[in-house]
Amino acid sequence: MTSPGKNRSSLLIKGGHLIDPAARIDAPMDVLLKDGRVAEVAPPNKIKGADEKFDARGLIVAPGFIDLHAHLREPGQTHNETIATGTAAAAAGGFTSVCTMPNTVPVVDSVEWIEWLCQPERGAVVNVFAIAAATRSSKGATLTDFRALHTAGAIAVTDDGKPILEDGIMREALVLGGELNFPVVQHAEDTRMTENCSMHAGARSFRLGLRGMTAAAEASIVERDVQLAMQIPNARLHVAHLSTADALKSVRRGKRAKARVTFEVTPHHFTLTDEDMRDYDSNYKMNPPLRSASDLEAILVALADGTVDAIATDHAPHAAHEKEMEFERAAFGITGLETALALSITRLHREKRIPLARIVELFTAGPARCFDLRGRGSLVRGSVADVTVFDPKKKWTFDAAKSRSKSKNTPFDGWQLTGKVVATIVGGKIVYSA
Amino acid sequence: MNPARGSLLGIEHLEAAEILRLLKFARRMNPDKPRPLLKGKRVLLLFYEASTRTRSSFEIAAKSMGAHTVLIQSAGSSIEKGESLLDTGYTVRAVGADIIVIRHPNAGAPYVMAQHLDVPVINAGDGLHEHPSQALLDAYTILRNKKTFKGLQIAIVGDIFHSRVARSACHLLSKFGVKIILCGPPELVPDIATTIAPGVRVTRHIEDALRGTDVVMLLRVQKERLSGMKIDLPEYVARYQMTPARLKMAKKDAIVMHPGPIIRGLELTSEVADGTQARILEEVRNGVPTRMAILARAMGKMR
Ligand SMILES: [Zn+2]
Numbered sequence: 001m002t003s004p005g006k007n008r009s010s011l012l013i014k015g016g017h018l019i020d021p022a023a024r025i026d027a028p029m030d031v032l033l034k035d036g037r038v039a040e041v042a043p044p045n046k047i048k049g050a051d052e053k054f055d056a057r058g059l060i061v062a063p064g065f066i067d068l069h070a071h072l073r074e075p076g077q078t079h080n081e082t083i084a085t086g087t088a089a090a091a092a093g094g095f096t097s098v099c100t101m102p103n104t105v106p107v108v109d110s111v112e113w114i115e116w117l118c119q120p121e122r123g124a125v126v127n128v129f130a131i132a133a134a135t136r137s138s139k140g141a142t143l144t145d146f147r148a149l150h151t152a153g154a155i156a157v158t159d160d161g162k163p164i165l166e167d168g169i170m171r172e173a174l175v176l177g178g179e180l181n182f183p184v185v186q187h188a189e190d191t192r193m194t195e196n197c198s199m200h201a202g203a204r205s206f207r208l209g210l211r212g213m214t215a216a217a218e219a220s221i222v223e224r225d226v227q228l229a230m231q232i233p234n235a236r237l238h239v240a241h242l243s244t245a246d247a248l249k250s251v252r253r254g255k256r257a258k259a260r261v262t263f264e265v266t267p268h269h270f271t272l273t274d275e276d277m278r279d280y281d282s283n284y285k286m287n288p289p290l291r292s293a294s295d296l297e298a299i300l301v302a303l304a305d306g307t308v309d310a311i312a313t314d315h316a317p318h319a320a321h322e323k324e325m326e327f328e329r330a331a332f333g334i335t336g337l338e339t340a341l342a343l344s345i346t347r348l349h350r351e352k353r354i355p356l357a358r359i360v361e362l363f364t365a366g367p368a369r370c371f372d373l374r375g376r377g378s379l380v381r382g383s384v385a386d387v388t389v390f391d392p393k394k395k396w397t398f399d400a401a402k403s404r405s406k407s408k409n410t411p412f413d414g415w416q417l418t419g420k421v422v423a424t425i426v427g428g429k430i431v432y433s434a
Numbered sequence: 435m436n437p438a439r440g441s442l443l444g445i446e447h448l449e450a451a452e453i454l455r456l457l458k459f460a461r462r463m464n465p466d467k468p469r470p471l472l473k474g475k476r477v478l479l480l481f482y483e484a485s486t487r488t489r490s491s492f493e494i495a496a497k498s499m500g501a502h503t504v505l506i507q508s509a510g511s512s513i514e515k516g517e518s519l520l521d522t523g524y525t526v527r528a529v530g531a532d533i534i535v536i537r538h539p540n541a542g543a544p545y546v547m548a549q550h551l552d553v554p555v556i557n558a559g560d561g562l563h564e565h566p567s568q569a570l571l572d573a574y575t576i577l578r579n580k581k582t583f584k585g586l587q588i589a590i591v592g593d594i595f596h597s598r599v600a601r602s603a604c605h606l607l608s609k610f611g612v613k614i615i616l617c618g619p620p621e622l623v624p625d626i627a628t629t630i631a632p633g634v635r636v637t638r639h640i641e642d643a644l645r646g647t648d649v650v651m652l653l654r655v656q657k658e659r660l661s662g663m664k665i666d667l668p669e670y671v672a673r674y675q676m677t678p679a680r681l682k683m684a685k686k687d688a689i690v691m692h693p694g695p696i697i698r699g700l701e702l703t704s705e706v707a708d709g710t711q712a713r714i715l716e717e718v719r720n721g722v723p724t725r726m727a728i729l730a731r732a733m734g735k736m737r
Contacts, residue, residue, distance in 0.1 A: 203629035207446070209541035209563030209598060279549070280542030324550075325519055326540035328561070 002118035002128045004426055009051035010034040011428055013387065015044065016056025020063055021361035022368075022378035031061055033385035033428040041379060054430070056389055059422055062360045063379045064096025064386025066367040068264050069160070069240055069312035070337065072098070074122065075113065076105030081317040081406045084123035086337070089315070089405040091432035093337040094363075094421035096386035097127040097376060102138065103161035109133035109144045111152040118153060125431045126424070127386070129155045129373070134164055134173050134184060143169065146176050155371045158185035160240055163221055165191060171228055178234035183262070183371055185238045188221040188247060189213070189288065198328045200274040200289040208280070210328065213289055219246035226254035229261050238370055239263035241314050243288040245298035252307060262370040264312035267336060267343040270299050272411065282323045282330035283411045286316065303362070304354050310367035311359075313340045317407030335410045339398055341390060343412070345419030349392070356392055363388075385428035394420040437548035440533075440732035441555045444564040445605040453606060456727050457574050459736050463723035470500035471735040478531035479505045480522065481558075482513065482538040487694060487718055488558050488567070492535050495725035504531075523547045533732045536560075554732035559598055568693055569602035571724040575717050576607075576649055579689050583610035589643035589684070590614065591674055592653030592701055593622040599693045600653060604631045617643035618674060621663040622655075640674055644683040651691045652676055652701045667700070676702040681711065689713045 011033045018029035018041065030047045032040040040047055072086035083100070090098045100117065102108035108117065109132060116122075117130045132154035136142045140159060149157065157177065164170045164186060177184045194213045199205050201212025222239055229237040239251060242263045254261040268286065273293050277284035284290060302308045316333025323330050341363070348354040368377025375384045400413035424432040437443060445453070463469070477496040481489055489505070496503045506526065508514055513522055519538075523546075526534060534555050536544050541561030548555040559565040573583075580586060588607060594600045594616050604614055608631035616623050616636045628634050637643050644650065655670060676690065690702070690712045698704045706712065730736045 203626055206595075206624065206626045207601070207630055209561050209601060211562075280545045321518070324546065326538070326546060327542045328540045 002120070002122065002124050004125050004429070004431065008035060010039065011052045011054060011425070012047055012050035013054045013056050013061055013389065016059045016061035016389065018061045018379070019357050019360045020379045021357050022063070022365035023380045026357050029061070031379055031387065033387070033425065036385050036427040038379050038381050038383045038385055041381060054389070054423065059389050059391050060356065062388045062390070063364040063377050063383070064424070064426065065094045065341070065363040065388045066097040066373060066377060067095045067313050067315070067337065068099050068310050068367045068370060070098045070100055070315040071103065071317065071333065072100040072128070073317060074104060075116065079319045080322070083117070083128060084125070085404060085406045086315070086317070087124045087126045087128060089335070089337040089403060090126050091424045092404050092421065093339070094341050094388040094390055094424055095126060095337060096388060096424060096426045097129060097373065099129045099131050099155060099371065101160045102131055102133040102158065107133045107138045109136055109138065111148050114149060114152040114154050126426050129371070131156045131158050131185060133157065134159045135169060138162055140165055140169060143172055143176065146180055146182055150180050150182055155373070156183040156185050156238065158187065158240065160185060160187045163187050163189050163191060167224065170225060171232070174228050174232045174235035174237065177236055178232055181234070181236065181372070183236040183238045185240050186221065186225050187240050188218045188225065188242070190217045190221050193217040196328070198285060199277065200291050202274050202292055204274045204277070215244040215246050215291065215295065218244045218288055219250065222247035223250040226250045226259065226261055229254055229259040230257050234260070236260045241266050241269065241288055241312065243269045243291050243295060245295045248298050248302055255307065262309040264310040264367070264370070265299050265303065265308050266312060266314045267340045268334060268411070270296060270303065271343050271347050280327040281411070282325070282327055283334060283409050285327060285330055285332055286314070286334050287332040300352055303348060304352065304358070308362060309370050311340060311344060311362040312367070313337050317405050318409045319407055323409050333409070335403065335405050335407055337405065338403055339410065339412045339417070341421060342396070342398070342417035342419045345392055346417045350418055385425065387425040388421065389423040389425070390419060390421045392419050394418065396420050435549050438552055438554045440734060441548050442566050442728055442732070443544050443548055443555065443557050445566045445569050445602045446564065450609040453570070453573065453609065455736065456570060456731060457577060459730065460574055460723045460727035463726035465494060465498040465722045465726065468498045468500065471730050472496060472499040472501035472733055475501045475532040475733060476530050477501045477503045477533045477535060477729065478526045479503055480526065480534055480536045481505065482508045482536070482543070483559070485537050485559070487721065488537060491721040492558060492725050495722050496729055498722070499726055499729060501729070519543060519546055520550055523551050527551050527553060533729060556728060556732060561598065562596055563598050564602045565598040566602050567721070567725055567728055568599050569606040570728065571717060571721045572603060572651070572691060573606055574720045574724050575691065575713055578720070579713065580648060583607070583612050586648045587613040587615065587646055588649040588651060589617055589647045590651045590653065591617045591640065591643060591676065593655050593659060594618060594627055594653070595622050595624060596656065596659055597653050601630060603651065604634055608633050615643045615647070619665050619670070621665060640680060641683055644680060647684040648688055649691060650676065650681065650684055650688055653693070654695060654697060655701050671700060675700065676706045678703070678705045678709065681706055691717055694718070
């Protein structure tokens, strides 16, 4: 991983309401950060003497948010995003740590590229954790050197953008990953069933004359992978951007059987359905696609009942020329770092009454557990001094043109949202403040 | 940007009154009695897909109203060299196009054009999505033969899934309360097709589709599309081919329509194609006045 460096002086976050689900704290608390660590957490006005103070009155103080799934596009696709611009967007969205996907040009499948990603020259303003390719060039044929990648600091492996399709290769990946305690992240899509498809298969795709991806194309891969995870000792499966009710059933079964299966959902999949896309707007095109209303309902239930492990953005920036074209030819993916928290508060908390503490968990302790990010996802004393401060009641309008991301491909441009990041603190240093 | 006034991107969002206005105006159009409504205008025909009847029909319609036409086909043009759809659009706008008629293999391509250009865009068929001028000329043909849409029943037989003609026809006829029966095997006629518009039903049985039907619309079955599926050609022919015997199951005065090109011996026999109930060539003829109306509307001259 790479870190922007820590703050030697001390910072006291005063007067806020601390939500730290891992520590079971949901109360007014002051937090003292020192030498890049959490030095003390105490009820209001008990901590004295700090170099700097941050007034958090009326605000929620939470462990720094972790995004398990972002495409920062480096190396090779800097017209879409760079680590510098992507992490700036992350900071504005309250994320102190971002896991970056390896489907770049070239694919991050070697120790050299992992090291390159972590160099300070990349200009990261939040922590960047590298996820390495699971197979060479993500071609799905030969596994990469898991051991060496693990040692070099990769936190997981995936062929995201594509599935690890072959049964034998997926089995091998889970076996080897299990030995190293290395999560295998699956982009679950049976690509044999989704050729030339550009949205979810349903009434809408039929009407628009677009070939549709069936829910089964996702669910069949998730079902296979969960079966494998149940058979293989210590295997760790993480299902990326789960989007269908059927896939959710498989994951629930795996979790009940105590298999080590985790999964993430994205804000767009709990906010929009396939019916929301208008007039071939490619800002509604992503993979997995926006699903049916019943899929969305199933995901909301799983968010509320504690089944979902993490909210991840699948931030997938694309320059205008990769999007403003025939819908079927336009690139998949939307940006998401700056809207994730606000969509979660707006849709999950205000509309669906999911407690704020649960939402914070989905951005902190949950993702930290998925990829074993030690010292993160909580603010217990001694943890890394990564903190997100937000105003859960602040109403604002998202203006994509002002996004810190290099790309503006989002369906949420102009949306009125509730809940805004006020400050993002990485290693005790304020890297973003509103 | 909203599409320019006069654009025709699809039937789905067109109001019934507007459709009737178009059809009424089309009845006054006659290519043999030219009316210079588009005098001096430039109509750009942008064809990303081969087409004989639609292209020539638009061309004749435009010319008979005094417009200049320029045909750009993907082969041999900058499109072939990898120019993007929008760049081609900006280019033809810059050379002075007043109307862009576009045929494209991707659904929604005319929308992309219309959202970025300030000239009317006419969809001449986009992927599997819509073929609005075909639906209008079919409606024109139906009205000429049946006088009214009231109480009519139509059976559309064949490859509905891959057919933009079928989608546009469903949207149009549904707006006038026509009962629509889609007929074919599940691979070509998925159950979800009933959701496209009110009054649409799916059946697997040709007898069921034809009973009491006023209009039989046949669609071309593309061999290459059947090959990947579980149905084979002889089976399709056995179950769905339109024969004189089958046609007798429809109403006595039923008409047979087909957007063409027809494949004799596949979706229909020669007896049906050449029979007294066939209106296949009349459809082609009706294409010209219908497209004259569409182009006049695009220029605000439909009065
Ligand atoms: Zn993915």
